[in-house]
Amino acid sequence: MSDNDWLYEIKPKGKLIDLNLKEIWRYRDLLVLFVKRDIVTVYKQTVLGPLWFLIQPLFTSVVFTLVFNTFADIKTDGVPPFLFNLAGITLWNYFKECLTSSSSTFTANASLFGKVYFPRFIVPASKVLSGLFKYGIQLFIFTIFYLYFIFVKDVSIAPSIYVWIFPLTILNMALLGLGLGMILSSMTTKYRDLTILVSFGINLLMYLSAVMYPLSEAKIKSPDWAWIIETNPLAQVIELYRNLLLGTGDISFTGLGISSSIAIIAFLIGLVIFNRTEKTFIDTV
Numbered sequence: 406m407s408d409n410d411w412l413y414e415i416k417p418k419g420k421l422i423d424l425n426l427k428e429i430w431r432y433r434d435l436l437v438l439f440v441k442r443d444i445v446t447v448y449k450q451t452v453l454g455p456l457w458f459l460i461q462p463l464f465t466s467v468v469f470t471l472v473f474n475t476f477a478d479i480k481t482d483g484v485p486p487f488l489f490n491l492a493g494i495t496l497w498n499y500f501k502e503c504l505t506s507s508s509s510t511f512t513a514n515a516s517l518f519g520k521v522y523f524p525r526f527i528v529p530a531s532k533v534l535s536g537l538f539k540y541g542i543q544l545f546i547f548t549i550f551y552l553y554f555i556f557v558k559d560v561s562i563a564p565s566i567y568v569w570i571f572p573l574t575i576l577n578m579a580l581l582g583l584g585l586g587m588i589l590s591s592m593t594t595k596y597r598d599l600t601i602l603v604s605f606g607i608n609l610l611m612y613l614s615a616v617m618y619p620l621s622e623a624k625i626k627s628p629d630w631a632w633i634i635e636t637n638p639l640a641q642v643i644e645l646y647r648n649l650l651l652g653t654g655d656i657s658f659t660g661l662g663i664s665s666s667i668a669i670i671a672f673l674i675g676l677v678i679f680n681r682t683e684k685t686f687i688d689t690v
């Protein structure tokens with residue numbers, strides 16, 4: 406049998422950045438299976454089931470509205486505070502899902518990886534796609550409240566004329582979350598303490614990412630420290646996301662360009678580290 410007669414060929418990766426889309430496409434059925442597993446099994450034995458996709462952002466928005474807008478008197482650029490918070494939370498939840506779920510790729514799937522071969526990148530990629538499904542449900546709920554405030558409450562809000570770049574904000578969050586998640590997943594094969602740091606750090610990061618306040622308010626409330634939030638690419642994307650959907654503030658194409666560049670770089674670095682780790686991780690997990 407000649408080399409050309411083999412259906413699959415498993416060999417060490419020779420490139421620094423090797424995504425191998427052809428091989429991923431060959432295993433597309435497995436990717437779909439993982440996505441279905443992530444969606445169905447999470448709430449399969451729960452009382453409320455998929456309703457948790459809706460309850461979490463709604464309750465969080467209510468709490469944020471009471472704490473930050475009612476008690477702390479944080480302004481929302483004329484947008485109803487509940488709608489403002491719900492917009493930020495839906496996008497933040499997607500990033501959080503991408504980061505936390507992909508950061509445990511090696512430790513959570515060690516037994517599977519040790520028994521059968523398939524492109525390891527399929528696992529974190531499935532987390533991003535299943536997270537997109539959950540995000541879609543939450544976006545639908547946001548749309549319902551959006552229409553409620555317009556037609557029932559008669560609130561004057563409208564999407565920006567640049568709303569067509571809205572998918573780029575989703576792509577930015579996906580690449581950034583996936584890239585950072587792959588880096589953390591590779592590091593946790595040796596340093597298990599990082600799993601605790603991820604769950605702790607992600608909550609702190611939310612407060613530095615302008616989820617519950619606009620950047621303009623950060624400059625007013627804390628002018629000496631606002632630069633930390635402004636240099637956070639997550640804050641730039643979330644601010645842009647809200648401006649596109651709610652029509653508040655100016656659209657910063659410079660901020661979009663910088664955050665997109667950071668997201669791509671994070672993804673490429675994560676891919677390189679992920680590919681290098683998958684060769685030897687089974688010895689350390």
